[in-house]
Amino acid sequence: xxxxxxxxxxxxxxxxxxxxxxxxxxxxxxxxxxxxxxxxxxxxxxxxxxxxxxxxxxxxxxxxxxxxxxxxxxxxxxxxxxxxxxxxxxxxxxxxxxxxxxxxxxxxxxxxxxxxxxxxxxxxxxxxxxxxxxxxxxxxxxxxxxxxxxxxxxxxxxxxxxxxxxxxxxxxxxxxxxxxxxxxxxxxxxxxxxxxxxxxxxxxxxxxxxxxxxxxxxxxxxxxxxxxxxxxxxxxx
Amino acid sequence: xxxxxxxxxxxxxxxxxxxxxxxxxxxxxxxxxxxxxxxxxxxxxxxxxxxxxxxxxxxxxxxxxxxxxxxxxxxxxxxxxxxxxxxxxxxxxxxxxxxxxxxxxxxxxxxxxxxxxxxxxxxxxxxxxxxxxxxxxxxxxxxxxxxxxxxxxxxxxxxxxxxxxxxxxxxxxxxxxxxxxxxxxxxxxxxxxxxxxxxxxxxxxxxxxxxxxxxxxxxxxxxxxxxxxxxxxxxxxxxxxxxxxxxxxxxxxxxxxxxxxxxxxxxxxxxxxxxxxxxxxxxxxxxxxxxxxxxxxxxxxxxxxxxxxxxxxxxxxxxxxxxxxxxxxxxxxxxxxxxxxxxxxxxxxxxxxxxxxx
Numbered sequence: 001x002x003x004x005x006x007x008x009x010x011x012x013x014x015x016x017x018x019x020x021x022x023x024x025x026x027x028x029x030x031x032x033x034x035x036x037x038x039x040x041x042x043x044x045x046x047x048x049x050x051x052x053x054x055x056x057x058x059x060x061x062x063x064x065x066x067x068x069x070x071x072x073x074x075x076x077x078x079x080x081x082x083x084x085x086x087x088x089x090x091x092x093x094x095x096x097x098x099x100x101x102x103x104x105x106x107x108x109x110x111x112x113x114x115x116x117x118x119x120x121x122x123x124x125x126x127x128x129x130x131x132x133x134x135x136x137x138x139x140x141x142x143x144x145x146x147x148x149x150x151x152x153x154x155x156x157x158x159x160x161x162x163x164x165x166x167x168x169x170x171x172x173x174x175x176x177x178x179x180x181x182x183x184x185x186x187x188x189x190x191x192x193x194x195x196x197x198x199x200x201x202x203x204x205x206x207x208x209x210x211x212x213x214x215x216x217x218x219x220x221x222x223x224x225x226x227x228x229x230x231x232x233x234x235x236x237x
Numbered sequence: 238x239x240x241x242x243x244x245x246x247x248x249x250x251x252x253x254x255x256x257x258x259x260x261x262x263x264x265x266x267x268x269x270x271x272x273x274x275x276x277x278x279x280x281x282x283x284x285x286x287x288x289x290x291x292x293x294x295x296x297x298x299x300x301x302x303x304x305x306x307x308x309x310x311x312x313x314x315x316x317x318x319x320x321x322x323x324x325x326x327x328x329x330x331x332x333x334x335x336x337x338x339x340x341x342x343x344x345x346x347x348x349x350x351x352x353x354x355x356x357x358x359x360x361x362x363x364x365x366x367x368x369x370x371x372x373x374x375x376x377x378x379x380x381x382x383x384x385x386x387x388x389x390x391x392x393x394x395x396x397x398x399x400x401x402x403x404x405x406x407x408x409x410x411x412x413x414x415x416x417x418x419x420x421x422x423x424x425x426x427x428x429x430x431x432x433x434x435x436x437x438x439x440x441x442x443x444x445x446x447x448x449x450x451x452x453x454x455x456x457x458x459x460x461x462x463x464x465x466x467x468x469x470x471x472x473x474x475x476x477x478x479x480x481x482x483x484x485x486x487x488x489x490x491x492x493x494x495x496x497x498x499x500x501x502x503x504x505x506x507x508x509x510x511x512x513x514x515x516x517x518x519x520x521x522x523x524x525x526x527x528x529x530x531x532x533x534x535x536x537x538x539x540x541x542x543x544x545x546x547x548x549x550x551x552x553x554x555x556x557x558x559x560x561x562x563x564x565x566x567x568x569x570x571x572x573x574x575x576x577x578x579x580x581x582x583x584x585x586x587x588x589x590x591x592x593x594x595x
Contacts, residue, residue, distance in 0.1 A: 047460055073462030085457035089449040098446045102462035146461065 007055030030204035076153030308516030316377030324484020354477020515564025
């Protein structure tokens with residue numbers, strides 16, 4: 001469980017997150033909102049790249065914001081990036097092993113855990129292949145494998161399906177849905193693909209201009225008038 | 238789904254355990270080259286070229302260190318010649334002051350340089366790219382000025398070991414097993430091989446993976462739990478250690494050290510040859526050292542001014558940056574293979590037409 005309270009982030013005069021308060025309980029939760037709503041900024045706060053002006057984040061009873069950024073990964077925060085960031089110079093195996101060897105887990109289970117994560121995401125590519133030889137969809141899966149290896153507590157997926165064809169998006173959705181069961185981690189999915197979000201997430205929160213405008217069961221949230229207005233705009237403006 | 242999972246599981250034993258064919262070929266080539274360097278070259282070459290090749294061995298360590306920084310971690314240092322001077326200074330001082338065995342001296346020079354070089358690397362934690370290059374260049378410049386006043390030890394007393402009024406300056410000693418030039422060349426090759434082994438072990442292990450992540454994207458590295466500060470300092474420490482050992486080998490090679498032999502601008506040339514040789518592979522370091530030390534020796538022997546090299550290196554860097562970013566070590570084998578295929582094709586066509594006309 002993660003409890004966010006009054007989280008505010010400012011970049012100069014721009015307020016990216018404006019007193020965001022939300023609680024994500026368990027399973028896979030969606031976080032949606034129009035471009036510039038503050039979704040990635042929220043992830044950046046959780047992974048320590050951005051220091052908030054105000055607010056607290058408690059994750060599984062611990063104060064996340066007081067941890068150094070690289071320690072958060074060791075503690076159990078994993079994330080993928082909007083622009084995929086699998087390490088090109090390393091093999092598939094090394095990409096995933098890299099995360100494992102900087103976690104708190106013992107080295108003797110590394111091979112097993114890494115191969116477990118690779119087969120969990122259903123990556124058919126040769127584990128010893130260099131990542132720069134893989135196709136875009138496979139590289140995304142490498143990134144997801146990096147996010148699930150080594151007992152994560154919190155998995156943050158930032159538009160993992162962006163730019164993928166429908167078939168691969170469906171497979172990715174399947175994988176994302178099974179992450180909480182496989183790792184026990186709370187998973188937060190940011191995406192613009194509403195069918196993916198409805199397929200994966202029981203609960204969904206909606207951000208608009210840095211403010212939380214709705215949160216609840218996904219189907220209800222997507223029917224919410226405020227949400228539709230935020231996405232589509234209104235006639236009377 | 239299940240199918241791909243079981244396929245991946247079935248492949249579990251294949252990677253990273255049994256050495257693949259390219260690895261074996263690589264090992265064979267390395268062994269062959271080492272044998273040639275240790276047994277054939279000293280017989281074949283004149284003393285002039287043996288001295289030049291000893292310098293190649295020394296500078297291959299320096300380019301190796303810079304290659305680790307630039308190619309592996311993405312840190313551009315323009316102060317490596319100053320780091321080399323530190324290694325040479327410490328080794329010379331210890332060689333005059335103590336009777337310790339040469340390998341111990343090399344190790345001490347390496348460690349002392351590692352400490353100082355890591356201090357130089359401290360600004361690297363905050364700076365990147367041009368600014369890091371600039372600050373390392375400034376520090377190297379400062380060190381050159383310091384060396385010019387302090388001077389290299391020449392058997393004098395005190396901390397600096399320099400006696401300005403000495404008439405007879407004793408030579409810096411060499412290890413007793415390698416006092417002749419050919420023997421010292423072999424000695425340098427073995428030390429260089431050990432340094433390459435040290436770097437290769439790092440690159441294939443945890444630090445190498447962390448460096449690859451840092452080079453590509455610091456956010457991705459942080460998200461993987463990598464302590465960027467630690468691994469950048471580690472890279473500086475490793476590069477400085479290797480360069481310090483190179484300085485120690487150099488001290489014995491030249492017998493007399495002068496501060497004018499370590500000009501600041503040489504660090505810039507060093508970066509140029511590392512880029513030309515190929516910063517992303519260990520072979521690139523050897524190519525770079527050959528460019529830097531053997532080429533001038535050849536030109537001198539042929540009566541051509543080595544100043545032409547500055548122009549040549551400039552063109553070379555331009556060429557590498559535009560057409561072959563991974564340098565000669567990557568490009569040359571590809572080009573040779575292409576040339577081979579081309580010649581083979583011509584040959585086939587020729588024999589075909591000959592047969593056709595008969």
